Amino acid sequence: MTEGGEGVAGIRVALPYHLRTLAKIESAEVRLEVAAPVTAKRVLDVLEARYPMLAGTIREHGTGQRRAYMRIFACEEDWSHESMDAELPEAVAAGREPLLILGAIAGG
Amino acid sequence: MSSVRVLVGTRKGAFVLSSDGKRKDWKVSGPFFAGWEIYHMKGSTVDPNRLYASQSSSWSGQVVQRSDDGGATWNPVNNNFAYAGVPGTHQWYDGTPHPWEFKRVWHFEPSLTDADTVFAGVEDAALFKSTDAGATWEELKGLREHGTGPQWQPGAGGMCLHTVILDPSNAERMYIAISAAGAFRTDDGGKSWKPINKGLKSQYIPDPNAEVGHCVHHVAMHGSRPNVLFMQKHWDVMRSDNAGDSWHEVSGNLPTDFGFVIDVHAHEPETVFVVPIKSDAEHFVPEGKLRVFRSKTGGNEWEALEKGLPQKDCYVNVLRDAMAVDRLDTCGVYFGTSGGQVYASADAGDSWTPIVRDLPGVLSVEVQTLA
Numbered sequence: 001m002t003e004g005g006e007g008v009a010g011i012r013v014a015l016p017y018h019l020r021t022l023a024k025i026e027s028a029e030v031r032l033e034v035a036a037p038v039t040a041k042r043v044l045d046v047l048e049a050r051y052p053m054l055a056g057t058i059r060e061h062g063t064g065q066r067r068a069y070m071r072i073f074a075c076e077e078d079w080s081h082e083s084m085d086a087e088l089p090e091a092v093a094a095g096r097e098p099l100l101i102l103g104a105i106a107g108g
Numbered sequence: 109m110s111s112v113r114v115l116v117g118t119r120k121g122a123f124v125l126s127s128d129g130k131r132k133d134w135k136v137s138g139p140f141f142a143g144w145e146i147y148h149m150k151g152s153t154v155d156p157n158r159l160y161a162s163q164s165s166s167w168s169g170q171v172v173q174r175s176d177d178g179g180a181t182w183n184p185v186n187n188n189f190a191y192a193g194v195p196g197t198h199q200w201y202d203g204t205p206h207p208w209e210f211k212r213v214w215h216f217e218p219s220l221t222d223a224d225t226v227f228a229g230v231e232d233a234a235l236f237k238s239t240d241a242g243a244t245w246e247e248l249k250g251l252r253e254h255g256t257g258p259q260w261q262p263g264a265g266g267m268c269l270h271t272v273i274l275d276p277s278n279a280e281r282m283y284i285a286i287s288a289a290g291a292f293r294t295d296d297g298g299k300s301w302k303p304i305n306k307g308l309k310s311q312y313i314p315d316p317n318a319e320v321g322h323c324v325h326h327v328a329m330h331g332s333r334p335n336v337l338f339m340q341k342h343w344d345v346m347r348s349d350n351a352g353d354s355w356h357e358v359s360g361n362l363p364t365d366f367g368f369v370i371d372v373h374a375h376e377p378e379t380v381f382v383v384p385i386k387s388d389a390e391h392f393v394p395e396g397k398l399r400v401f402r403s404k405t406g407g408n409e410w411e412a413l414e415k416g417l418p419q420k421d422c423y424v425n426v427l428r429d430a431m432a433v434d435r436l437d438t439c440g441v442y443f444g445t446s447g448g449q450v451y452a453s454a455d456a457g458d459s460w461t462p463i464v465r466d467l468p469g470v471l472s473v474e475v476q477t478l479a
Contacts, residue, residue, distance in 0.1 A: 016167075018144065018167070056169055056170065057168035058168070061187075061189075069167040070167060070168070104167065
């Protein structure tokens with residue numbers, strides 16, 4: 001697996017600032033190779049395998065549920081309330097669009 | 109020459125404040141983990157370069173950071189605090205059953221004998237232990253599974269286990285405190301626990317003999333007298349001379365006995381420090397004056413220490429883990445405020461100087477005395 005390399009196929013994942021800092025990721029996006037069918041669960045499995053410090057920060061330990069204030073967007077649509085096992089849009093699977101993981105706009 | 113390192117957790121990051129034994133000139137490092145809440149940082153007495161930090165946010169939950177070089181660099185370790193078995197329920201604010209849910213680490217207490225062993229007090233209340241420097245965590249489930257667990261109820265800050273005290277003369281004995289369940293003691297290394305709340309009186313608990321339910325804010329002990337405990341309860345400053353088996357009030361002439369912090373002088377086990385707060389409705393110092401109160405008689409008789417502290421228009425709070433003492437010959441005392449000031453006294457409280465004035469709100473202060 002490689003990160004941010006030009007011309008490398010794979011899923012693009014954009015993480016919020018604090019999680020990039022935690023994982024010492026300097027690029028705006030990370031690229032992950034995820035086996036089809038590409039789902040949020042599979043993307044997060046690969047992400048957490050490469051960056052173990054992110055385990056528990058996007059989804060809960062144990063239940064695997066999305067943390068309440070984390071949001072998942074794909075192709076300008078909110079996928080936060082979809083099943084983690086739902087297949088993501090083809091544009092995300094093909095790497096044309098990133099999977100966006102965001103902190104909800106709440107608090108200060 | 110000796111030196112000190114003050115570890116400051118704030119609402120928006122961590123800071124390390126360093127000075128030589130004179131404690132006059134300070135180097136400020138940080139912010140570390142900028143933007144995150146740092147509920148607590150503490151160093152090992154076995155290996156002072158080994159530090160633990162509790163980093164959390166409402167968005168991304170709990171992260172545990174460890175430093176092996178005195179705070180210069182940090183690396184995240186395991187953040188999975190899984191309750192043992194099926195955790196069951198405690199009481200919610202309205203008295204209904206509520207499932208136990210991990211929220212954050214409030215306090216790390218490194219072992220007195222092994223640099224790789226550390227205890228973590230967490231919300232919802234439970235005690236975890238790591239024997240591999242944070243690589244894995246295991247709950248000491250005997251506490252949560254104490255028969256009173258379903259009666260425990262959160263305080264305003266959540267149902268947090270915020271105080272962990274290790275007895276330096278008895279490795280099997282530990283004290284912990286939970287808001288708002290009360291204080292507990294183990295005499296078998298954490299396998300079983302006994303509530304130690306006799307003598308505590310709380311207005312909101314009709315039963316004067318209630319075993320649990322008291323909102324204990326903090327407990328302090330002097331290592332040379334591990335059977336003597338001092339407690340800042342929601343209201344009331346209390347003392348026990350029998351390892352918590354019974355308590356009596358020592359609020360004496362304090363202007364108000366509500367507060368959060370309490371600590372004991374490093375070399376004088378009868379000298380105790382508190383910072384009275386106006387009330388449970390108004391969480392700031394009374395009369396606009398920031399004053400530490402010191403008793404040299406183990407309570408009851410208190411003197412106001414105000415030299416160097418603001419005595420006008422001051423409305424800050426000092427939270428439960430935001431005071432610490434160093435072990436230099438003239439005991440240093442440190443505390444941090446909700447207004448972001450960290451004050452130091454190099455003369456056991458007689459006079460105070462701000463180390464920093466404008467940090468984010470301070471959640472915790474610990475100090476390491478380095479050879």
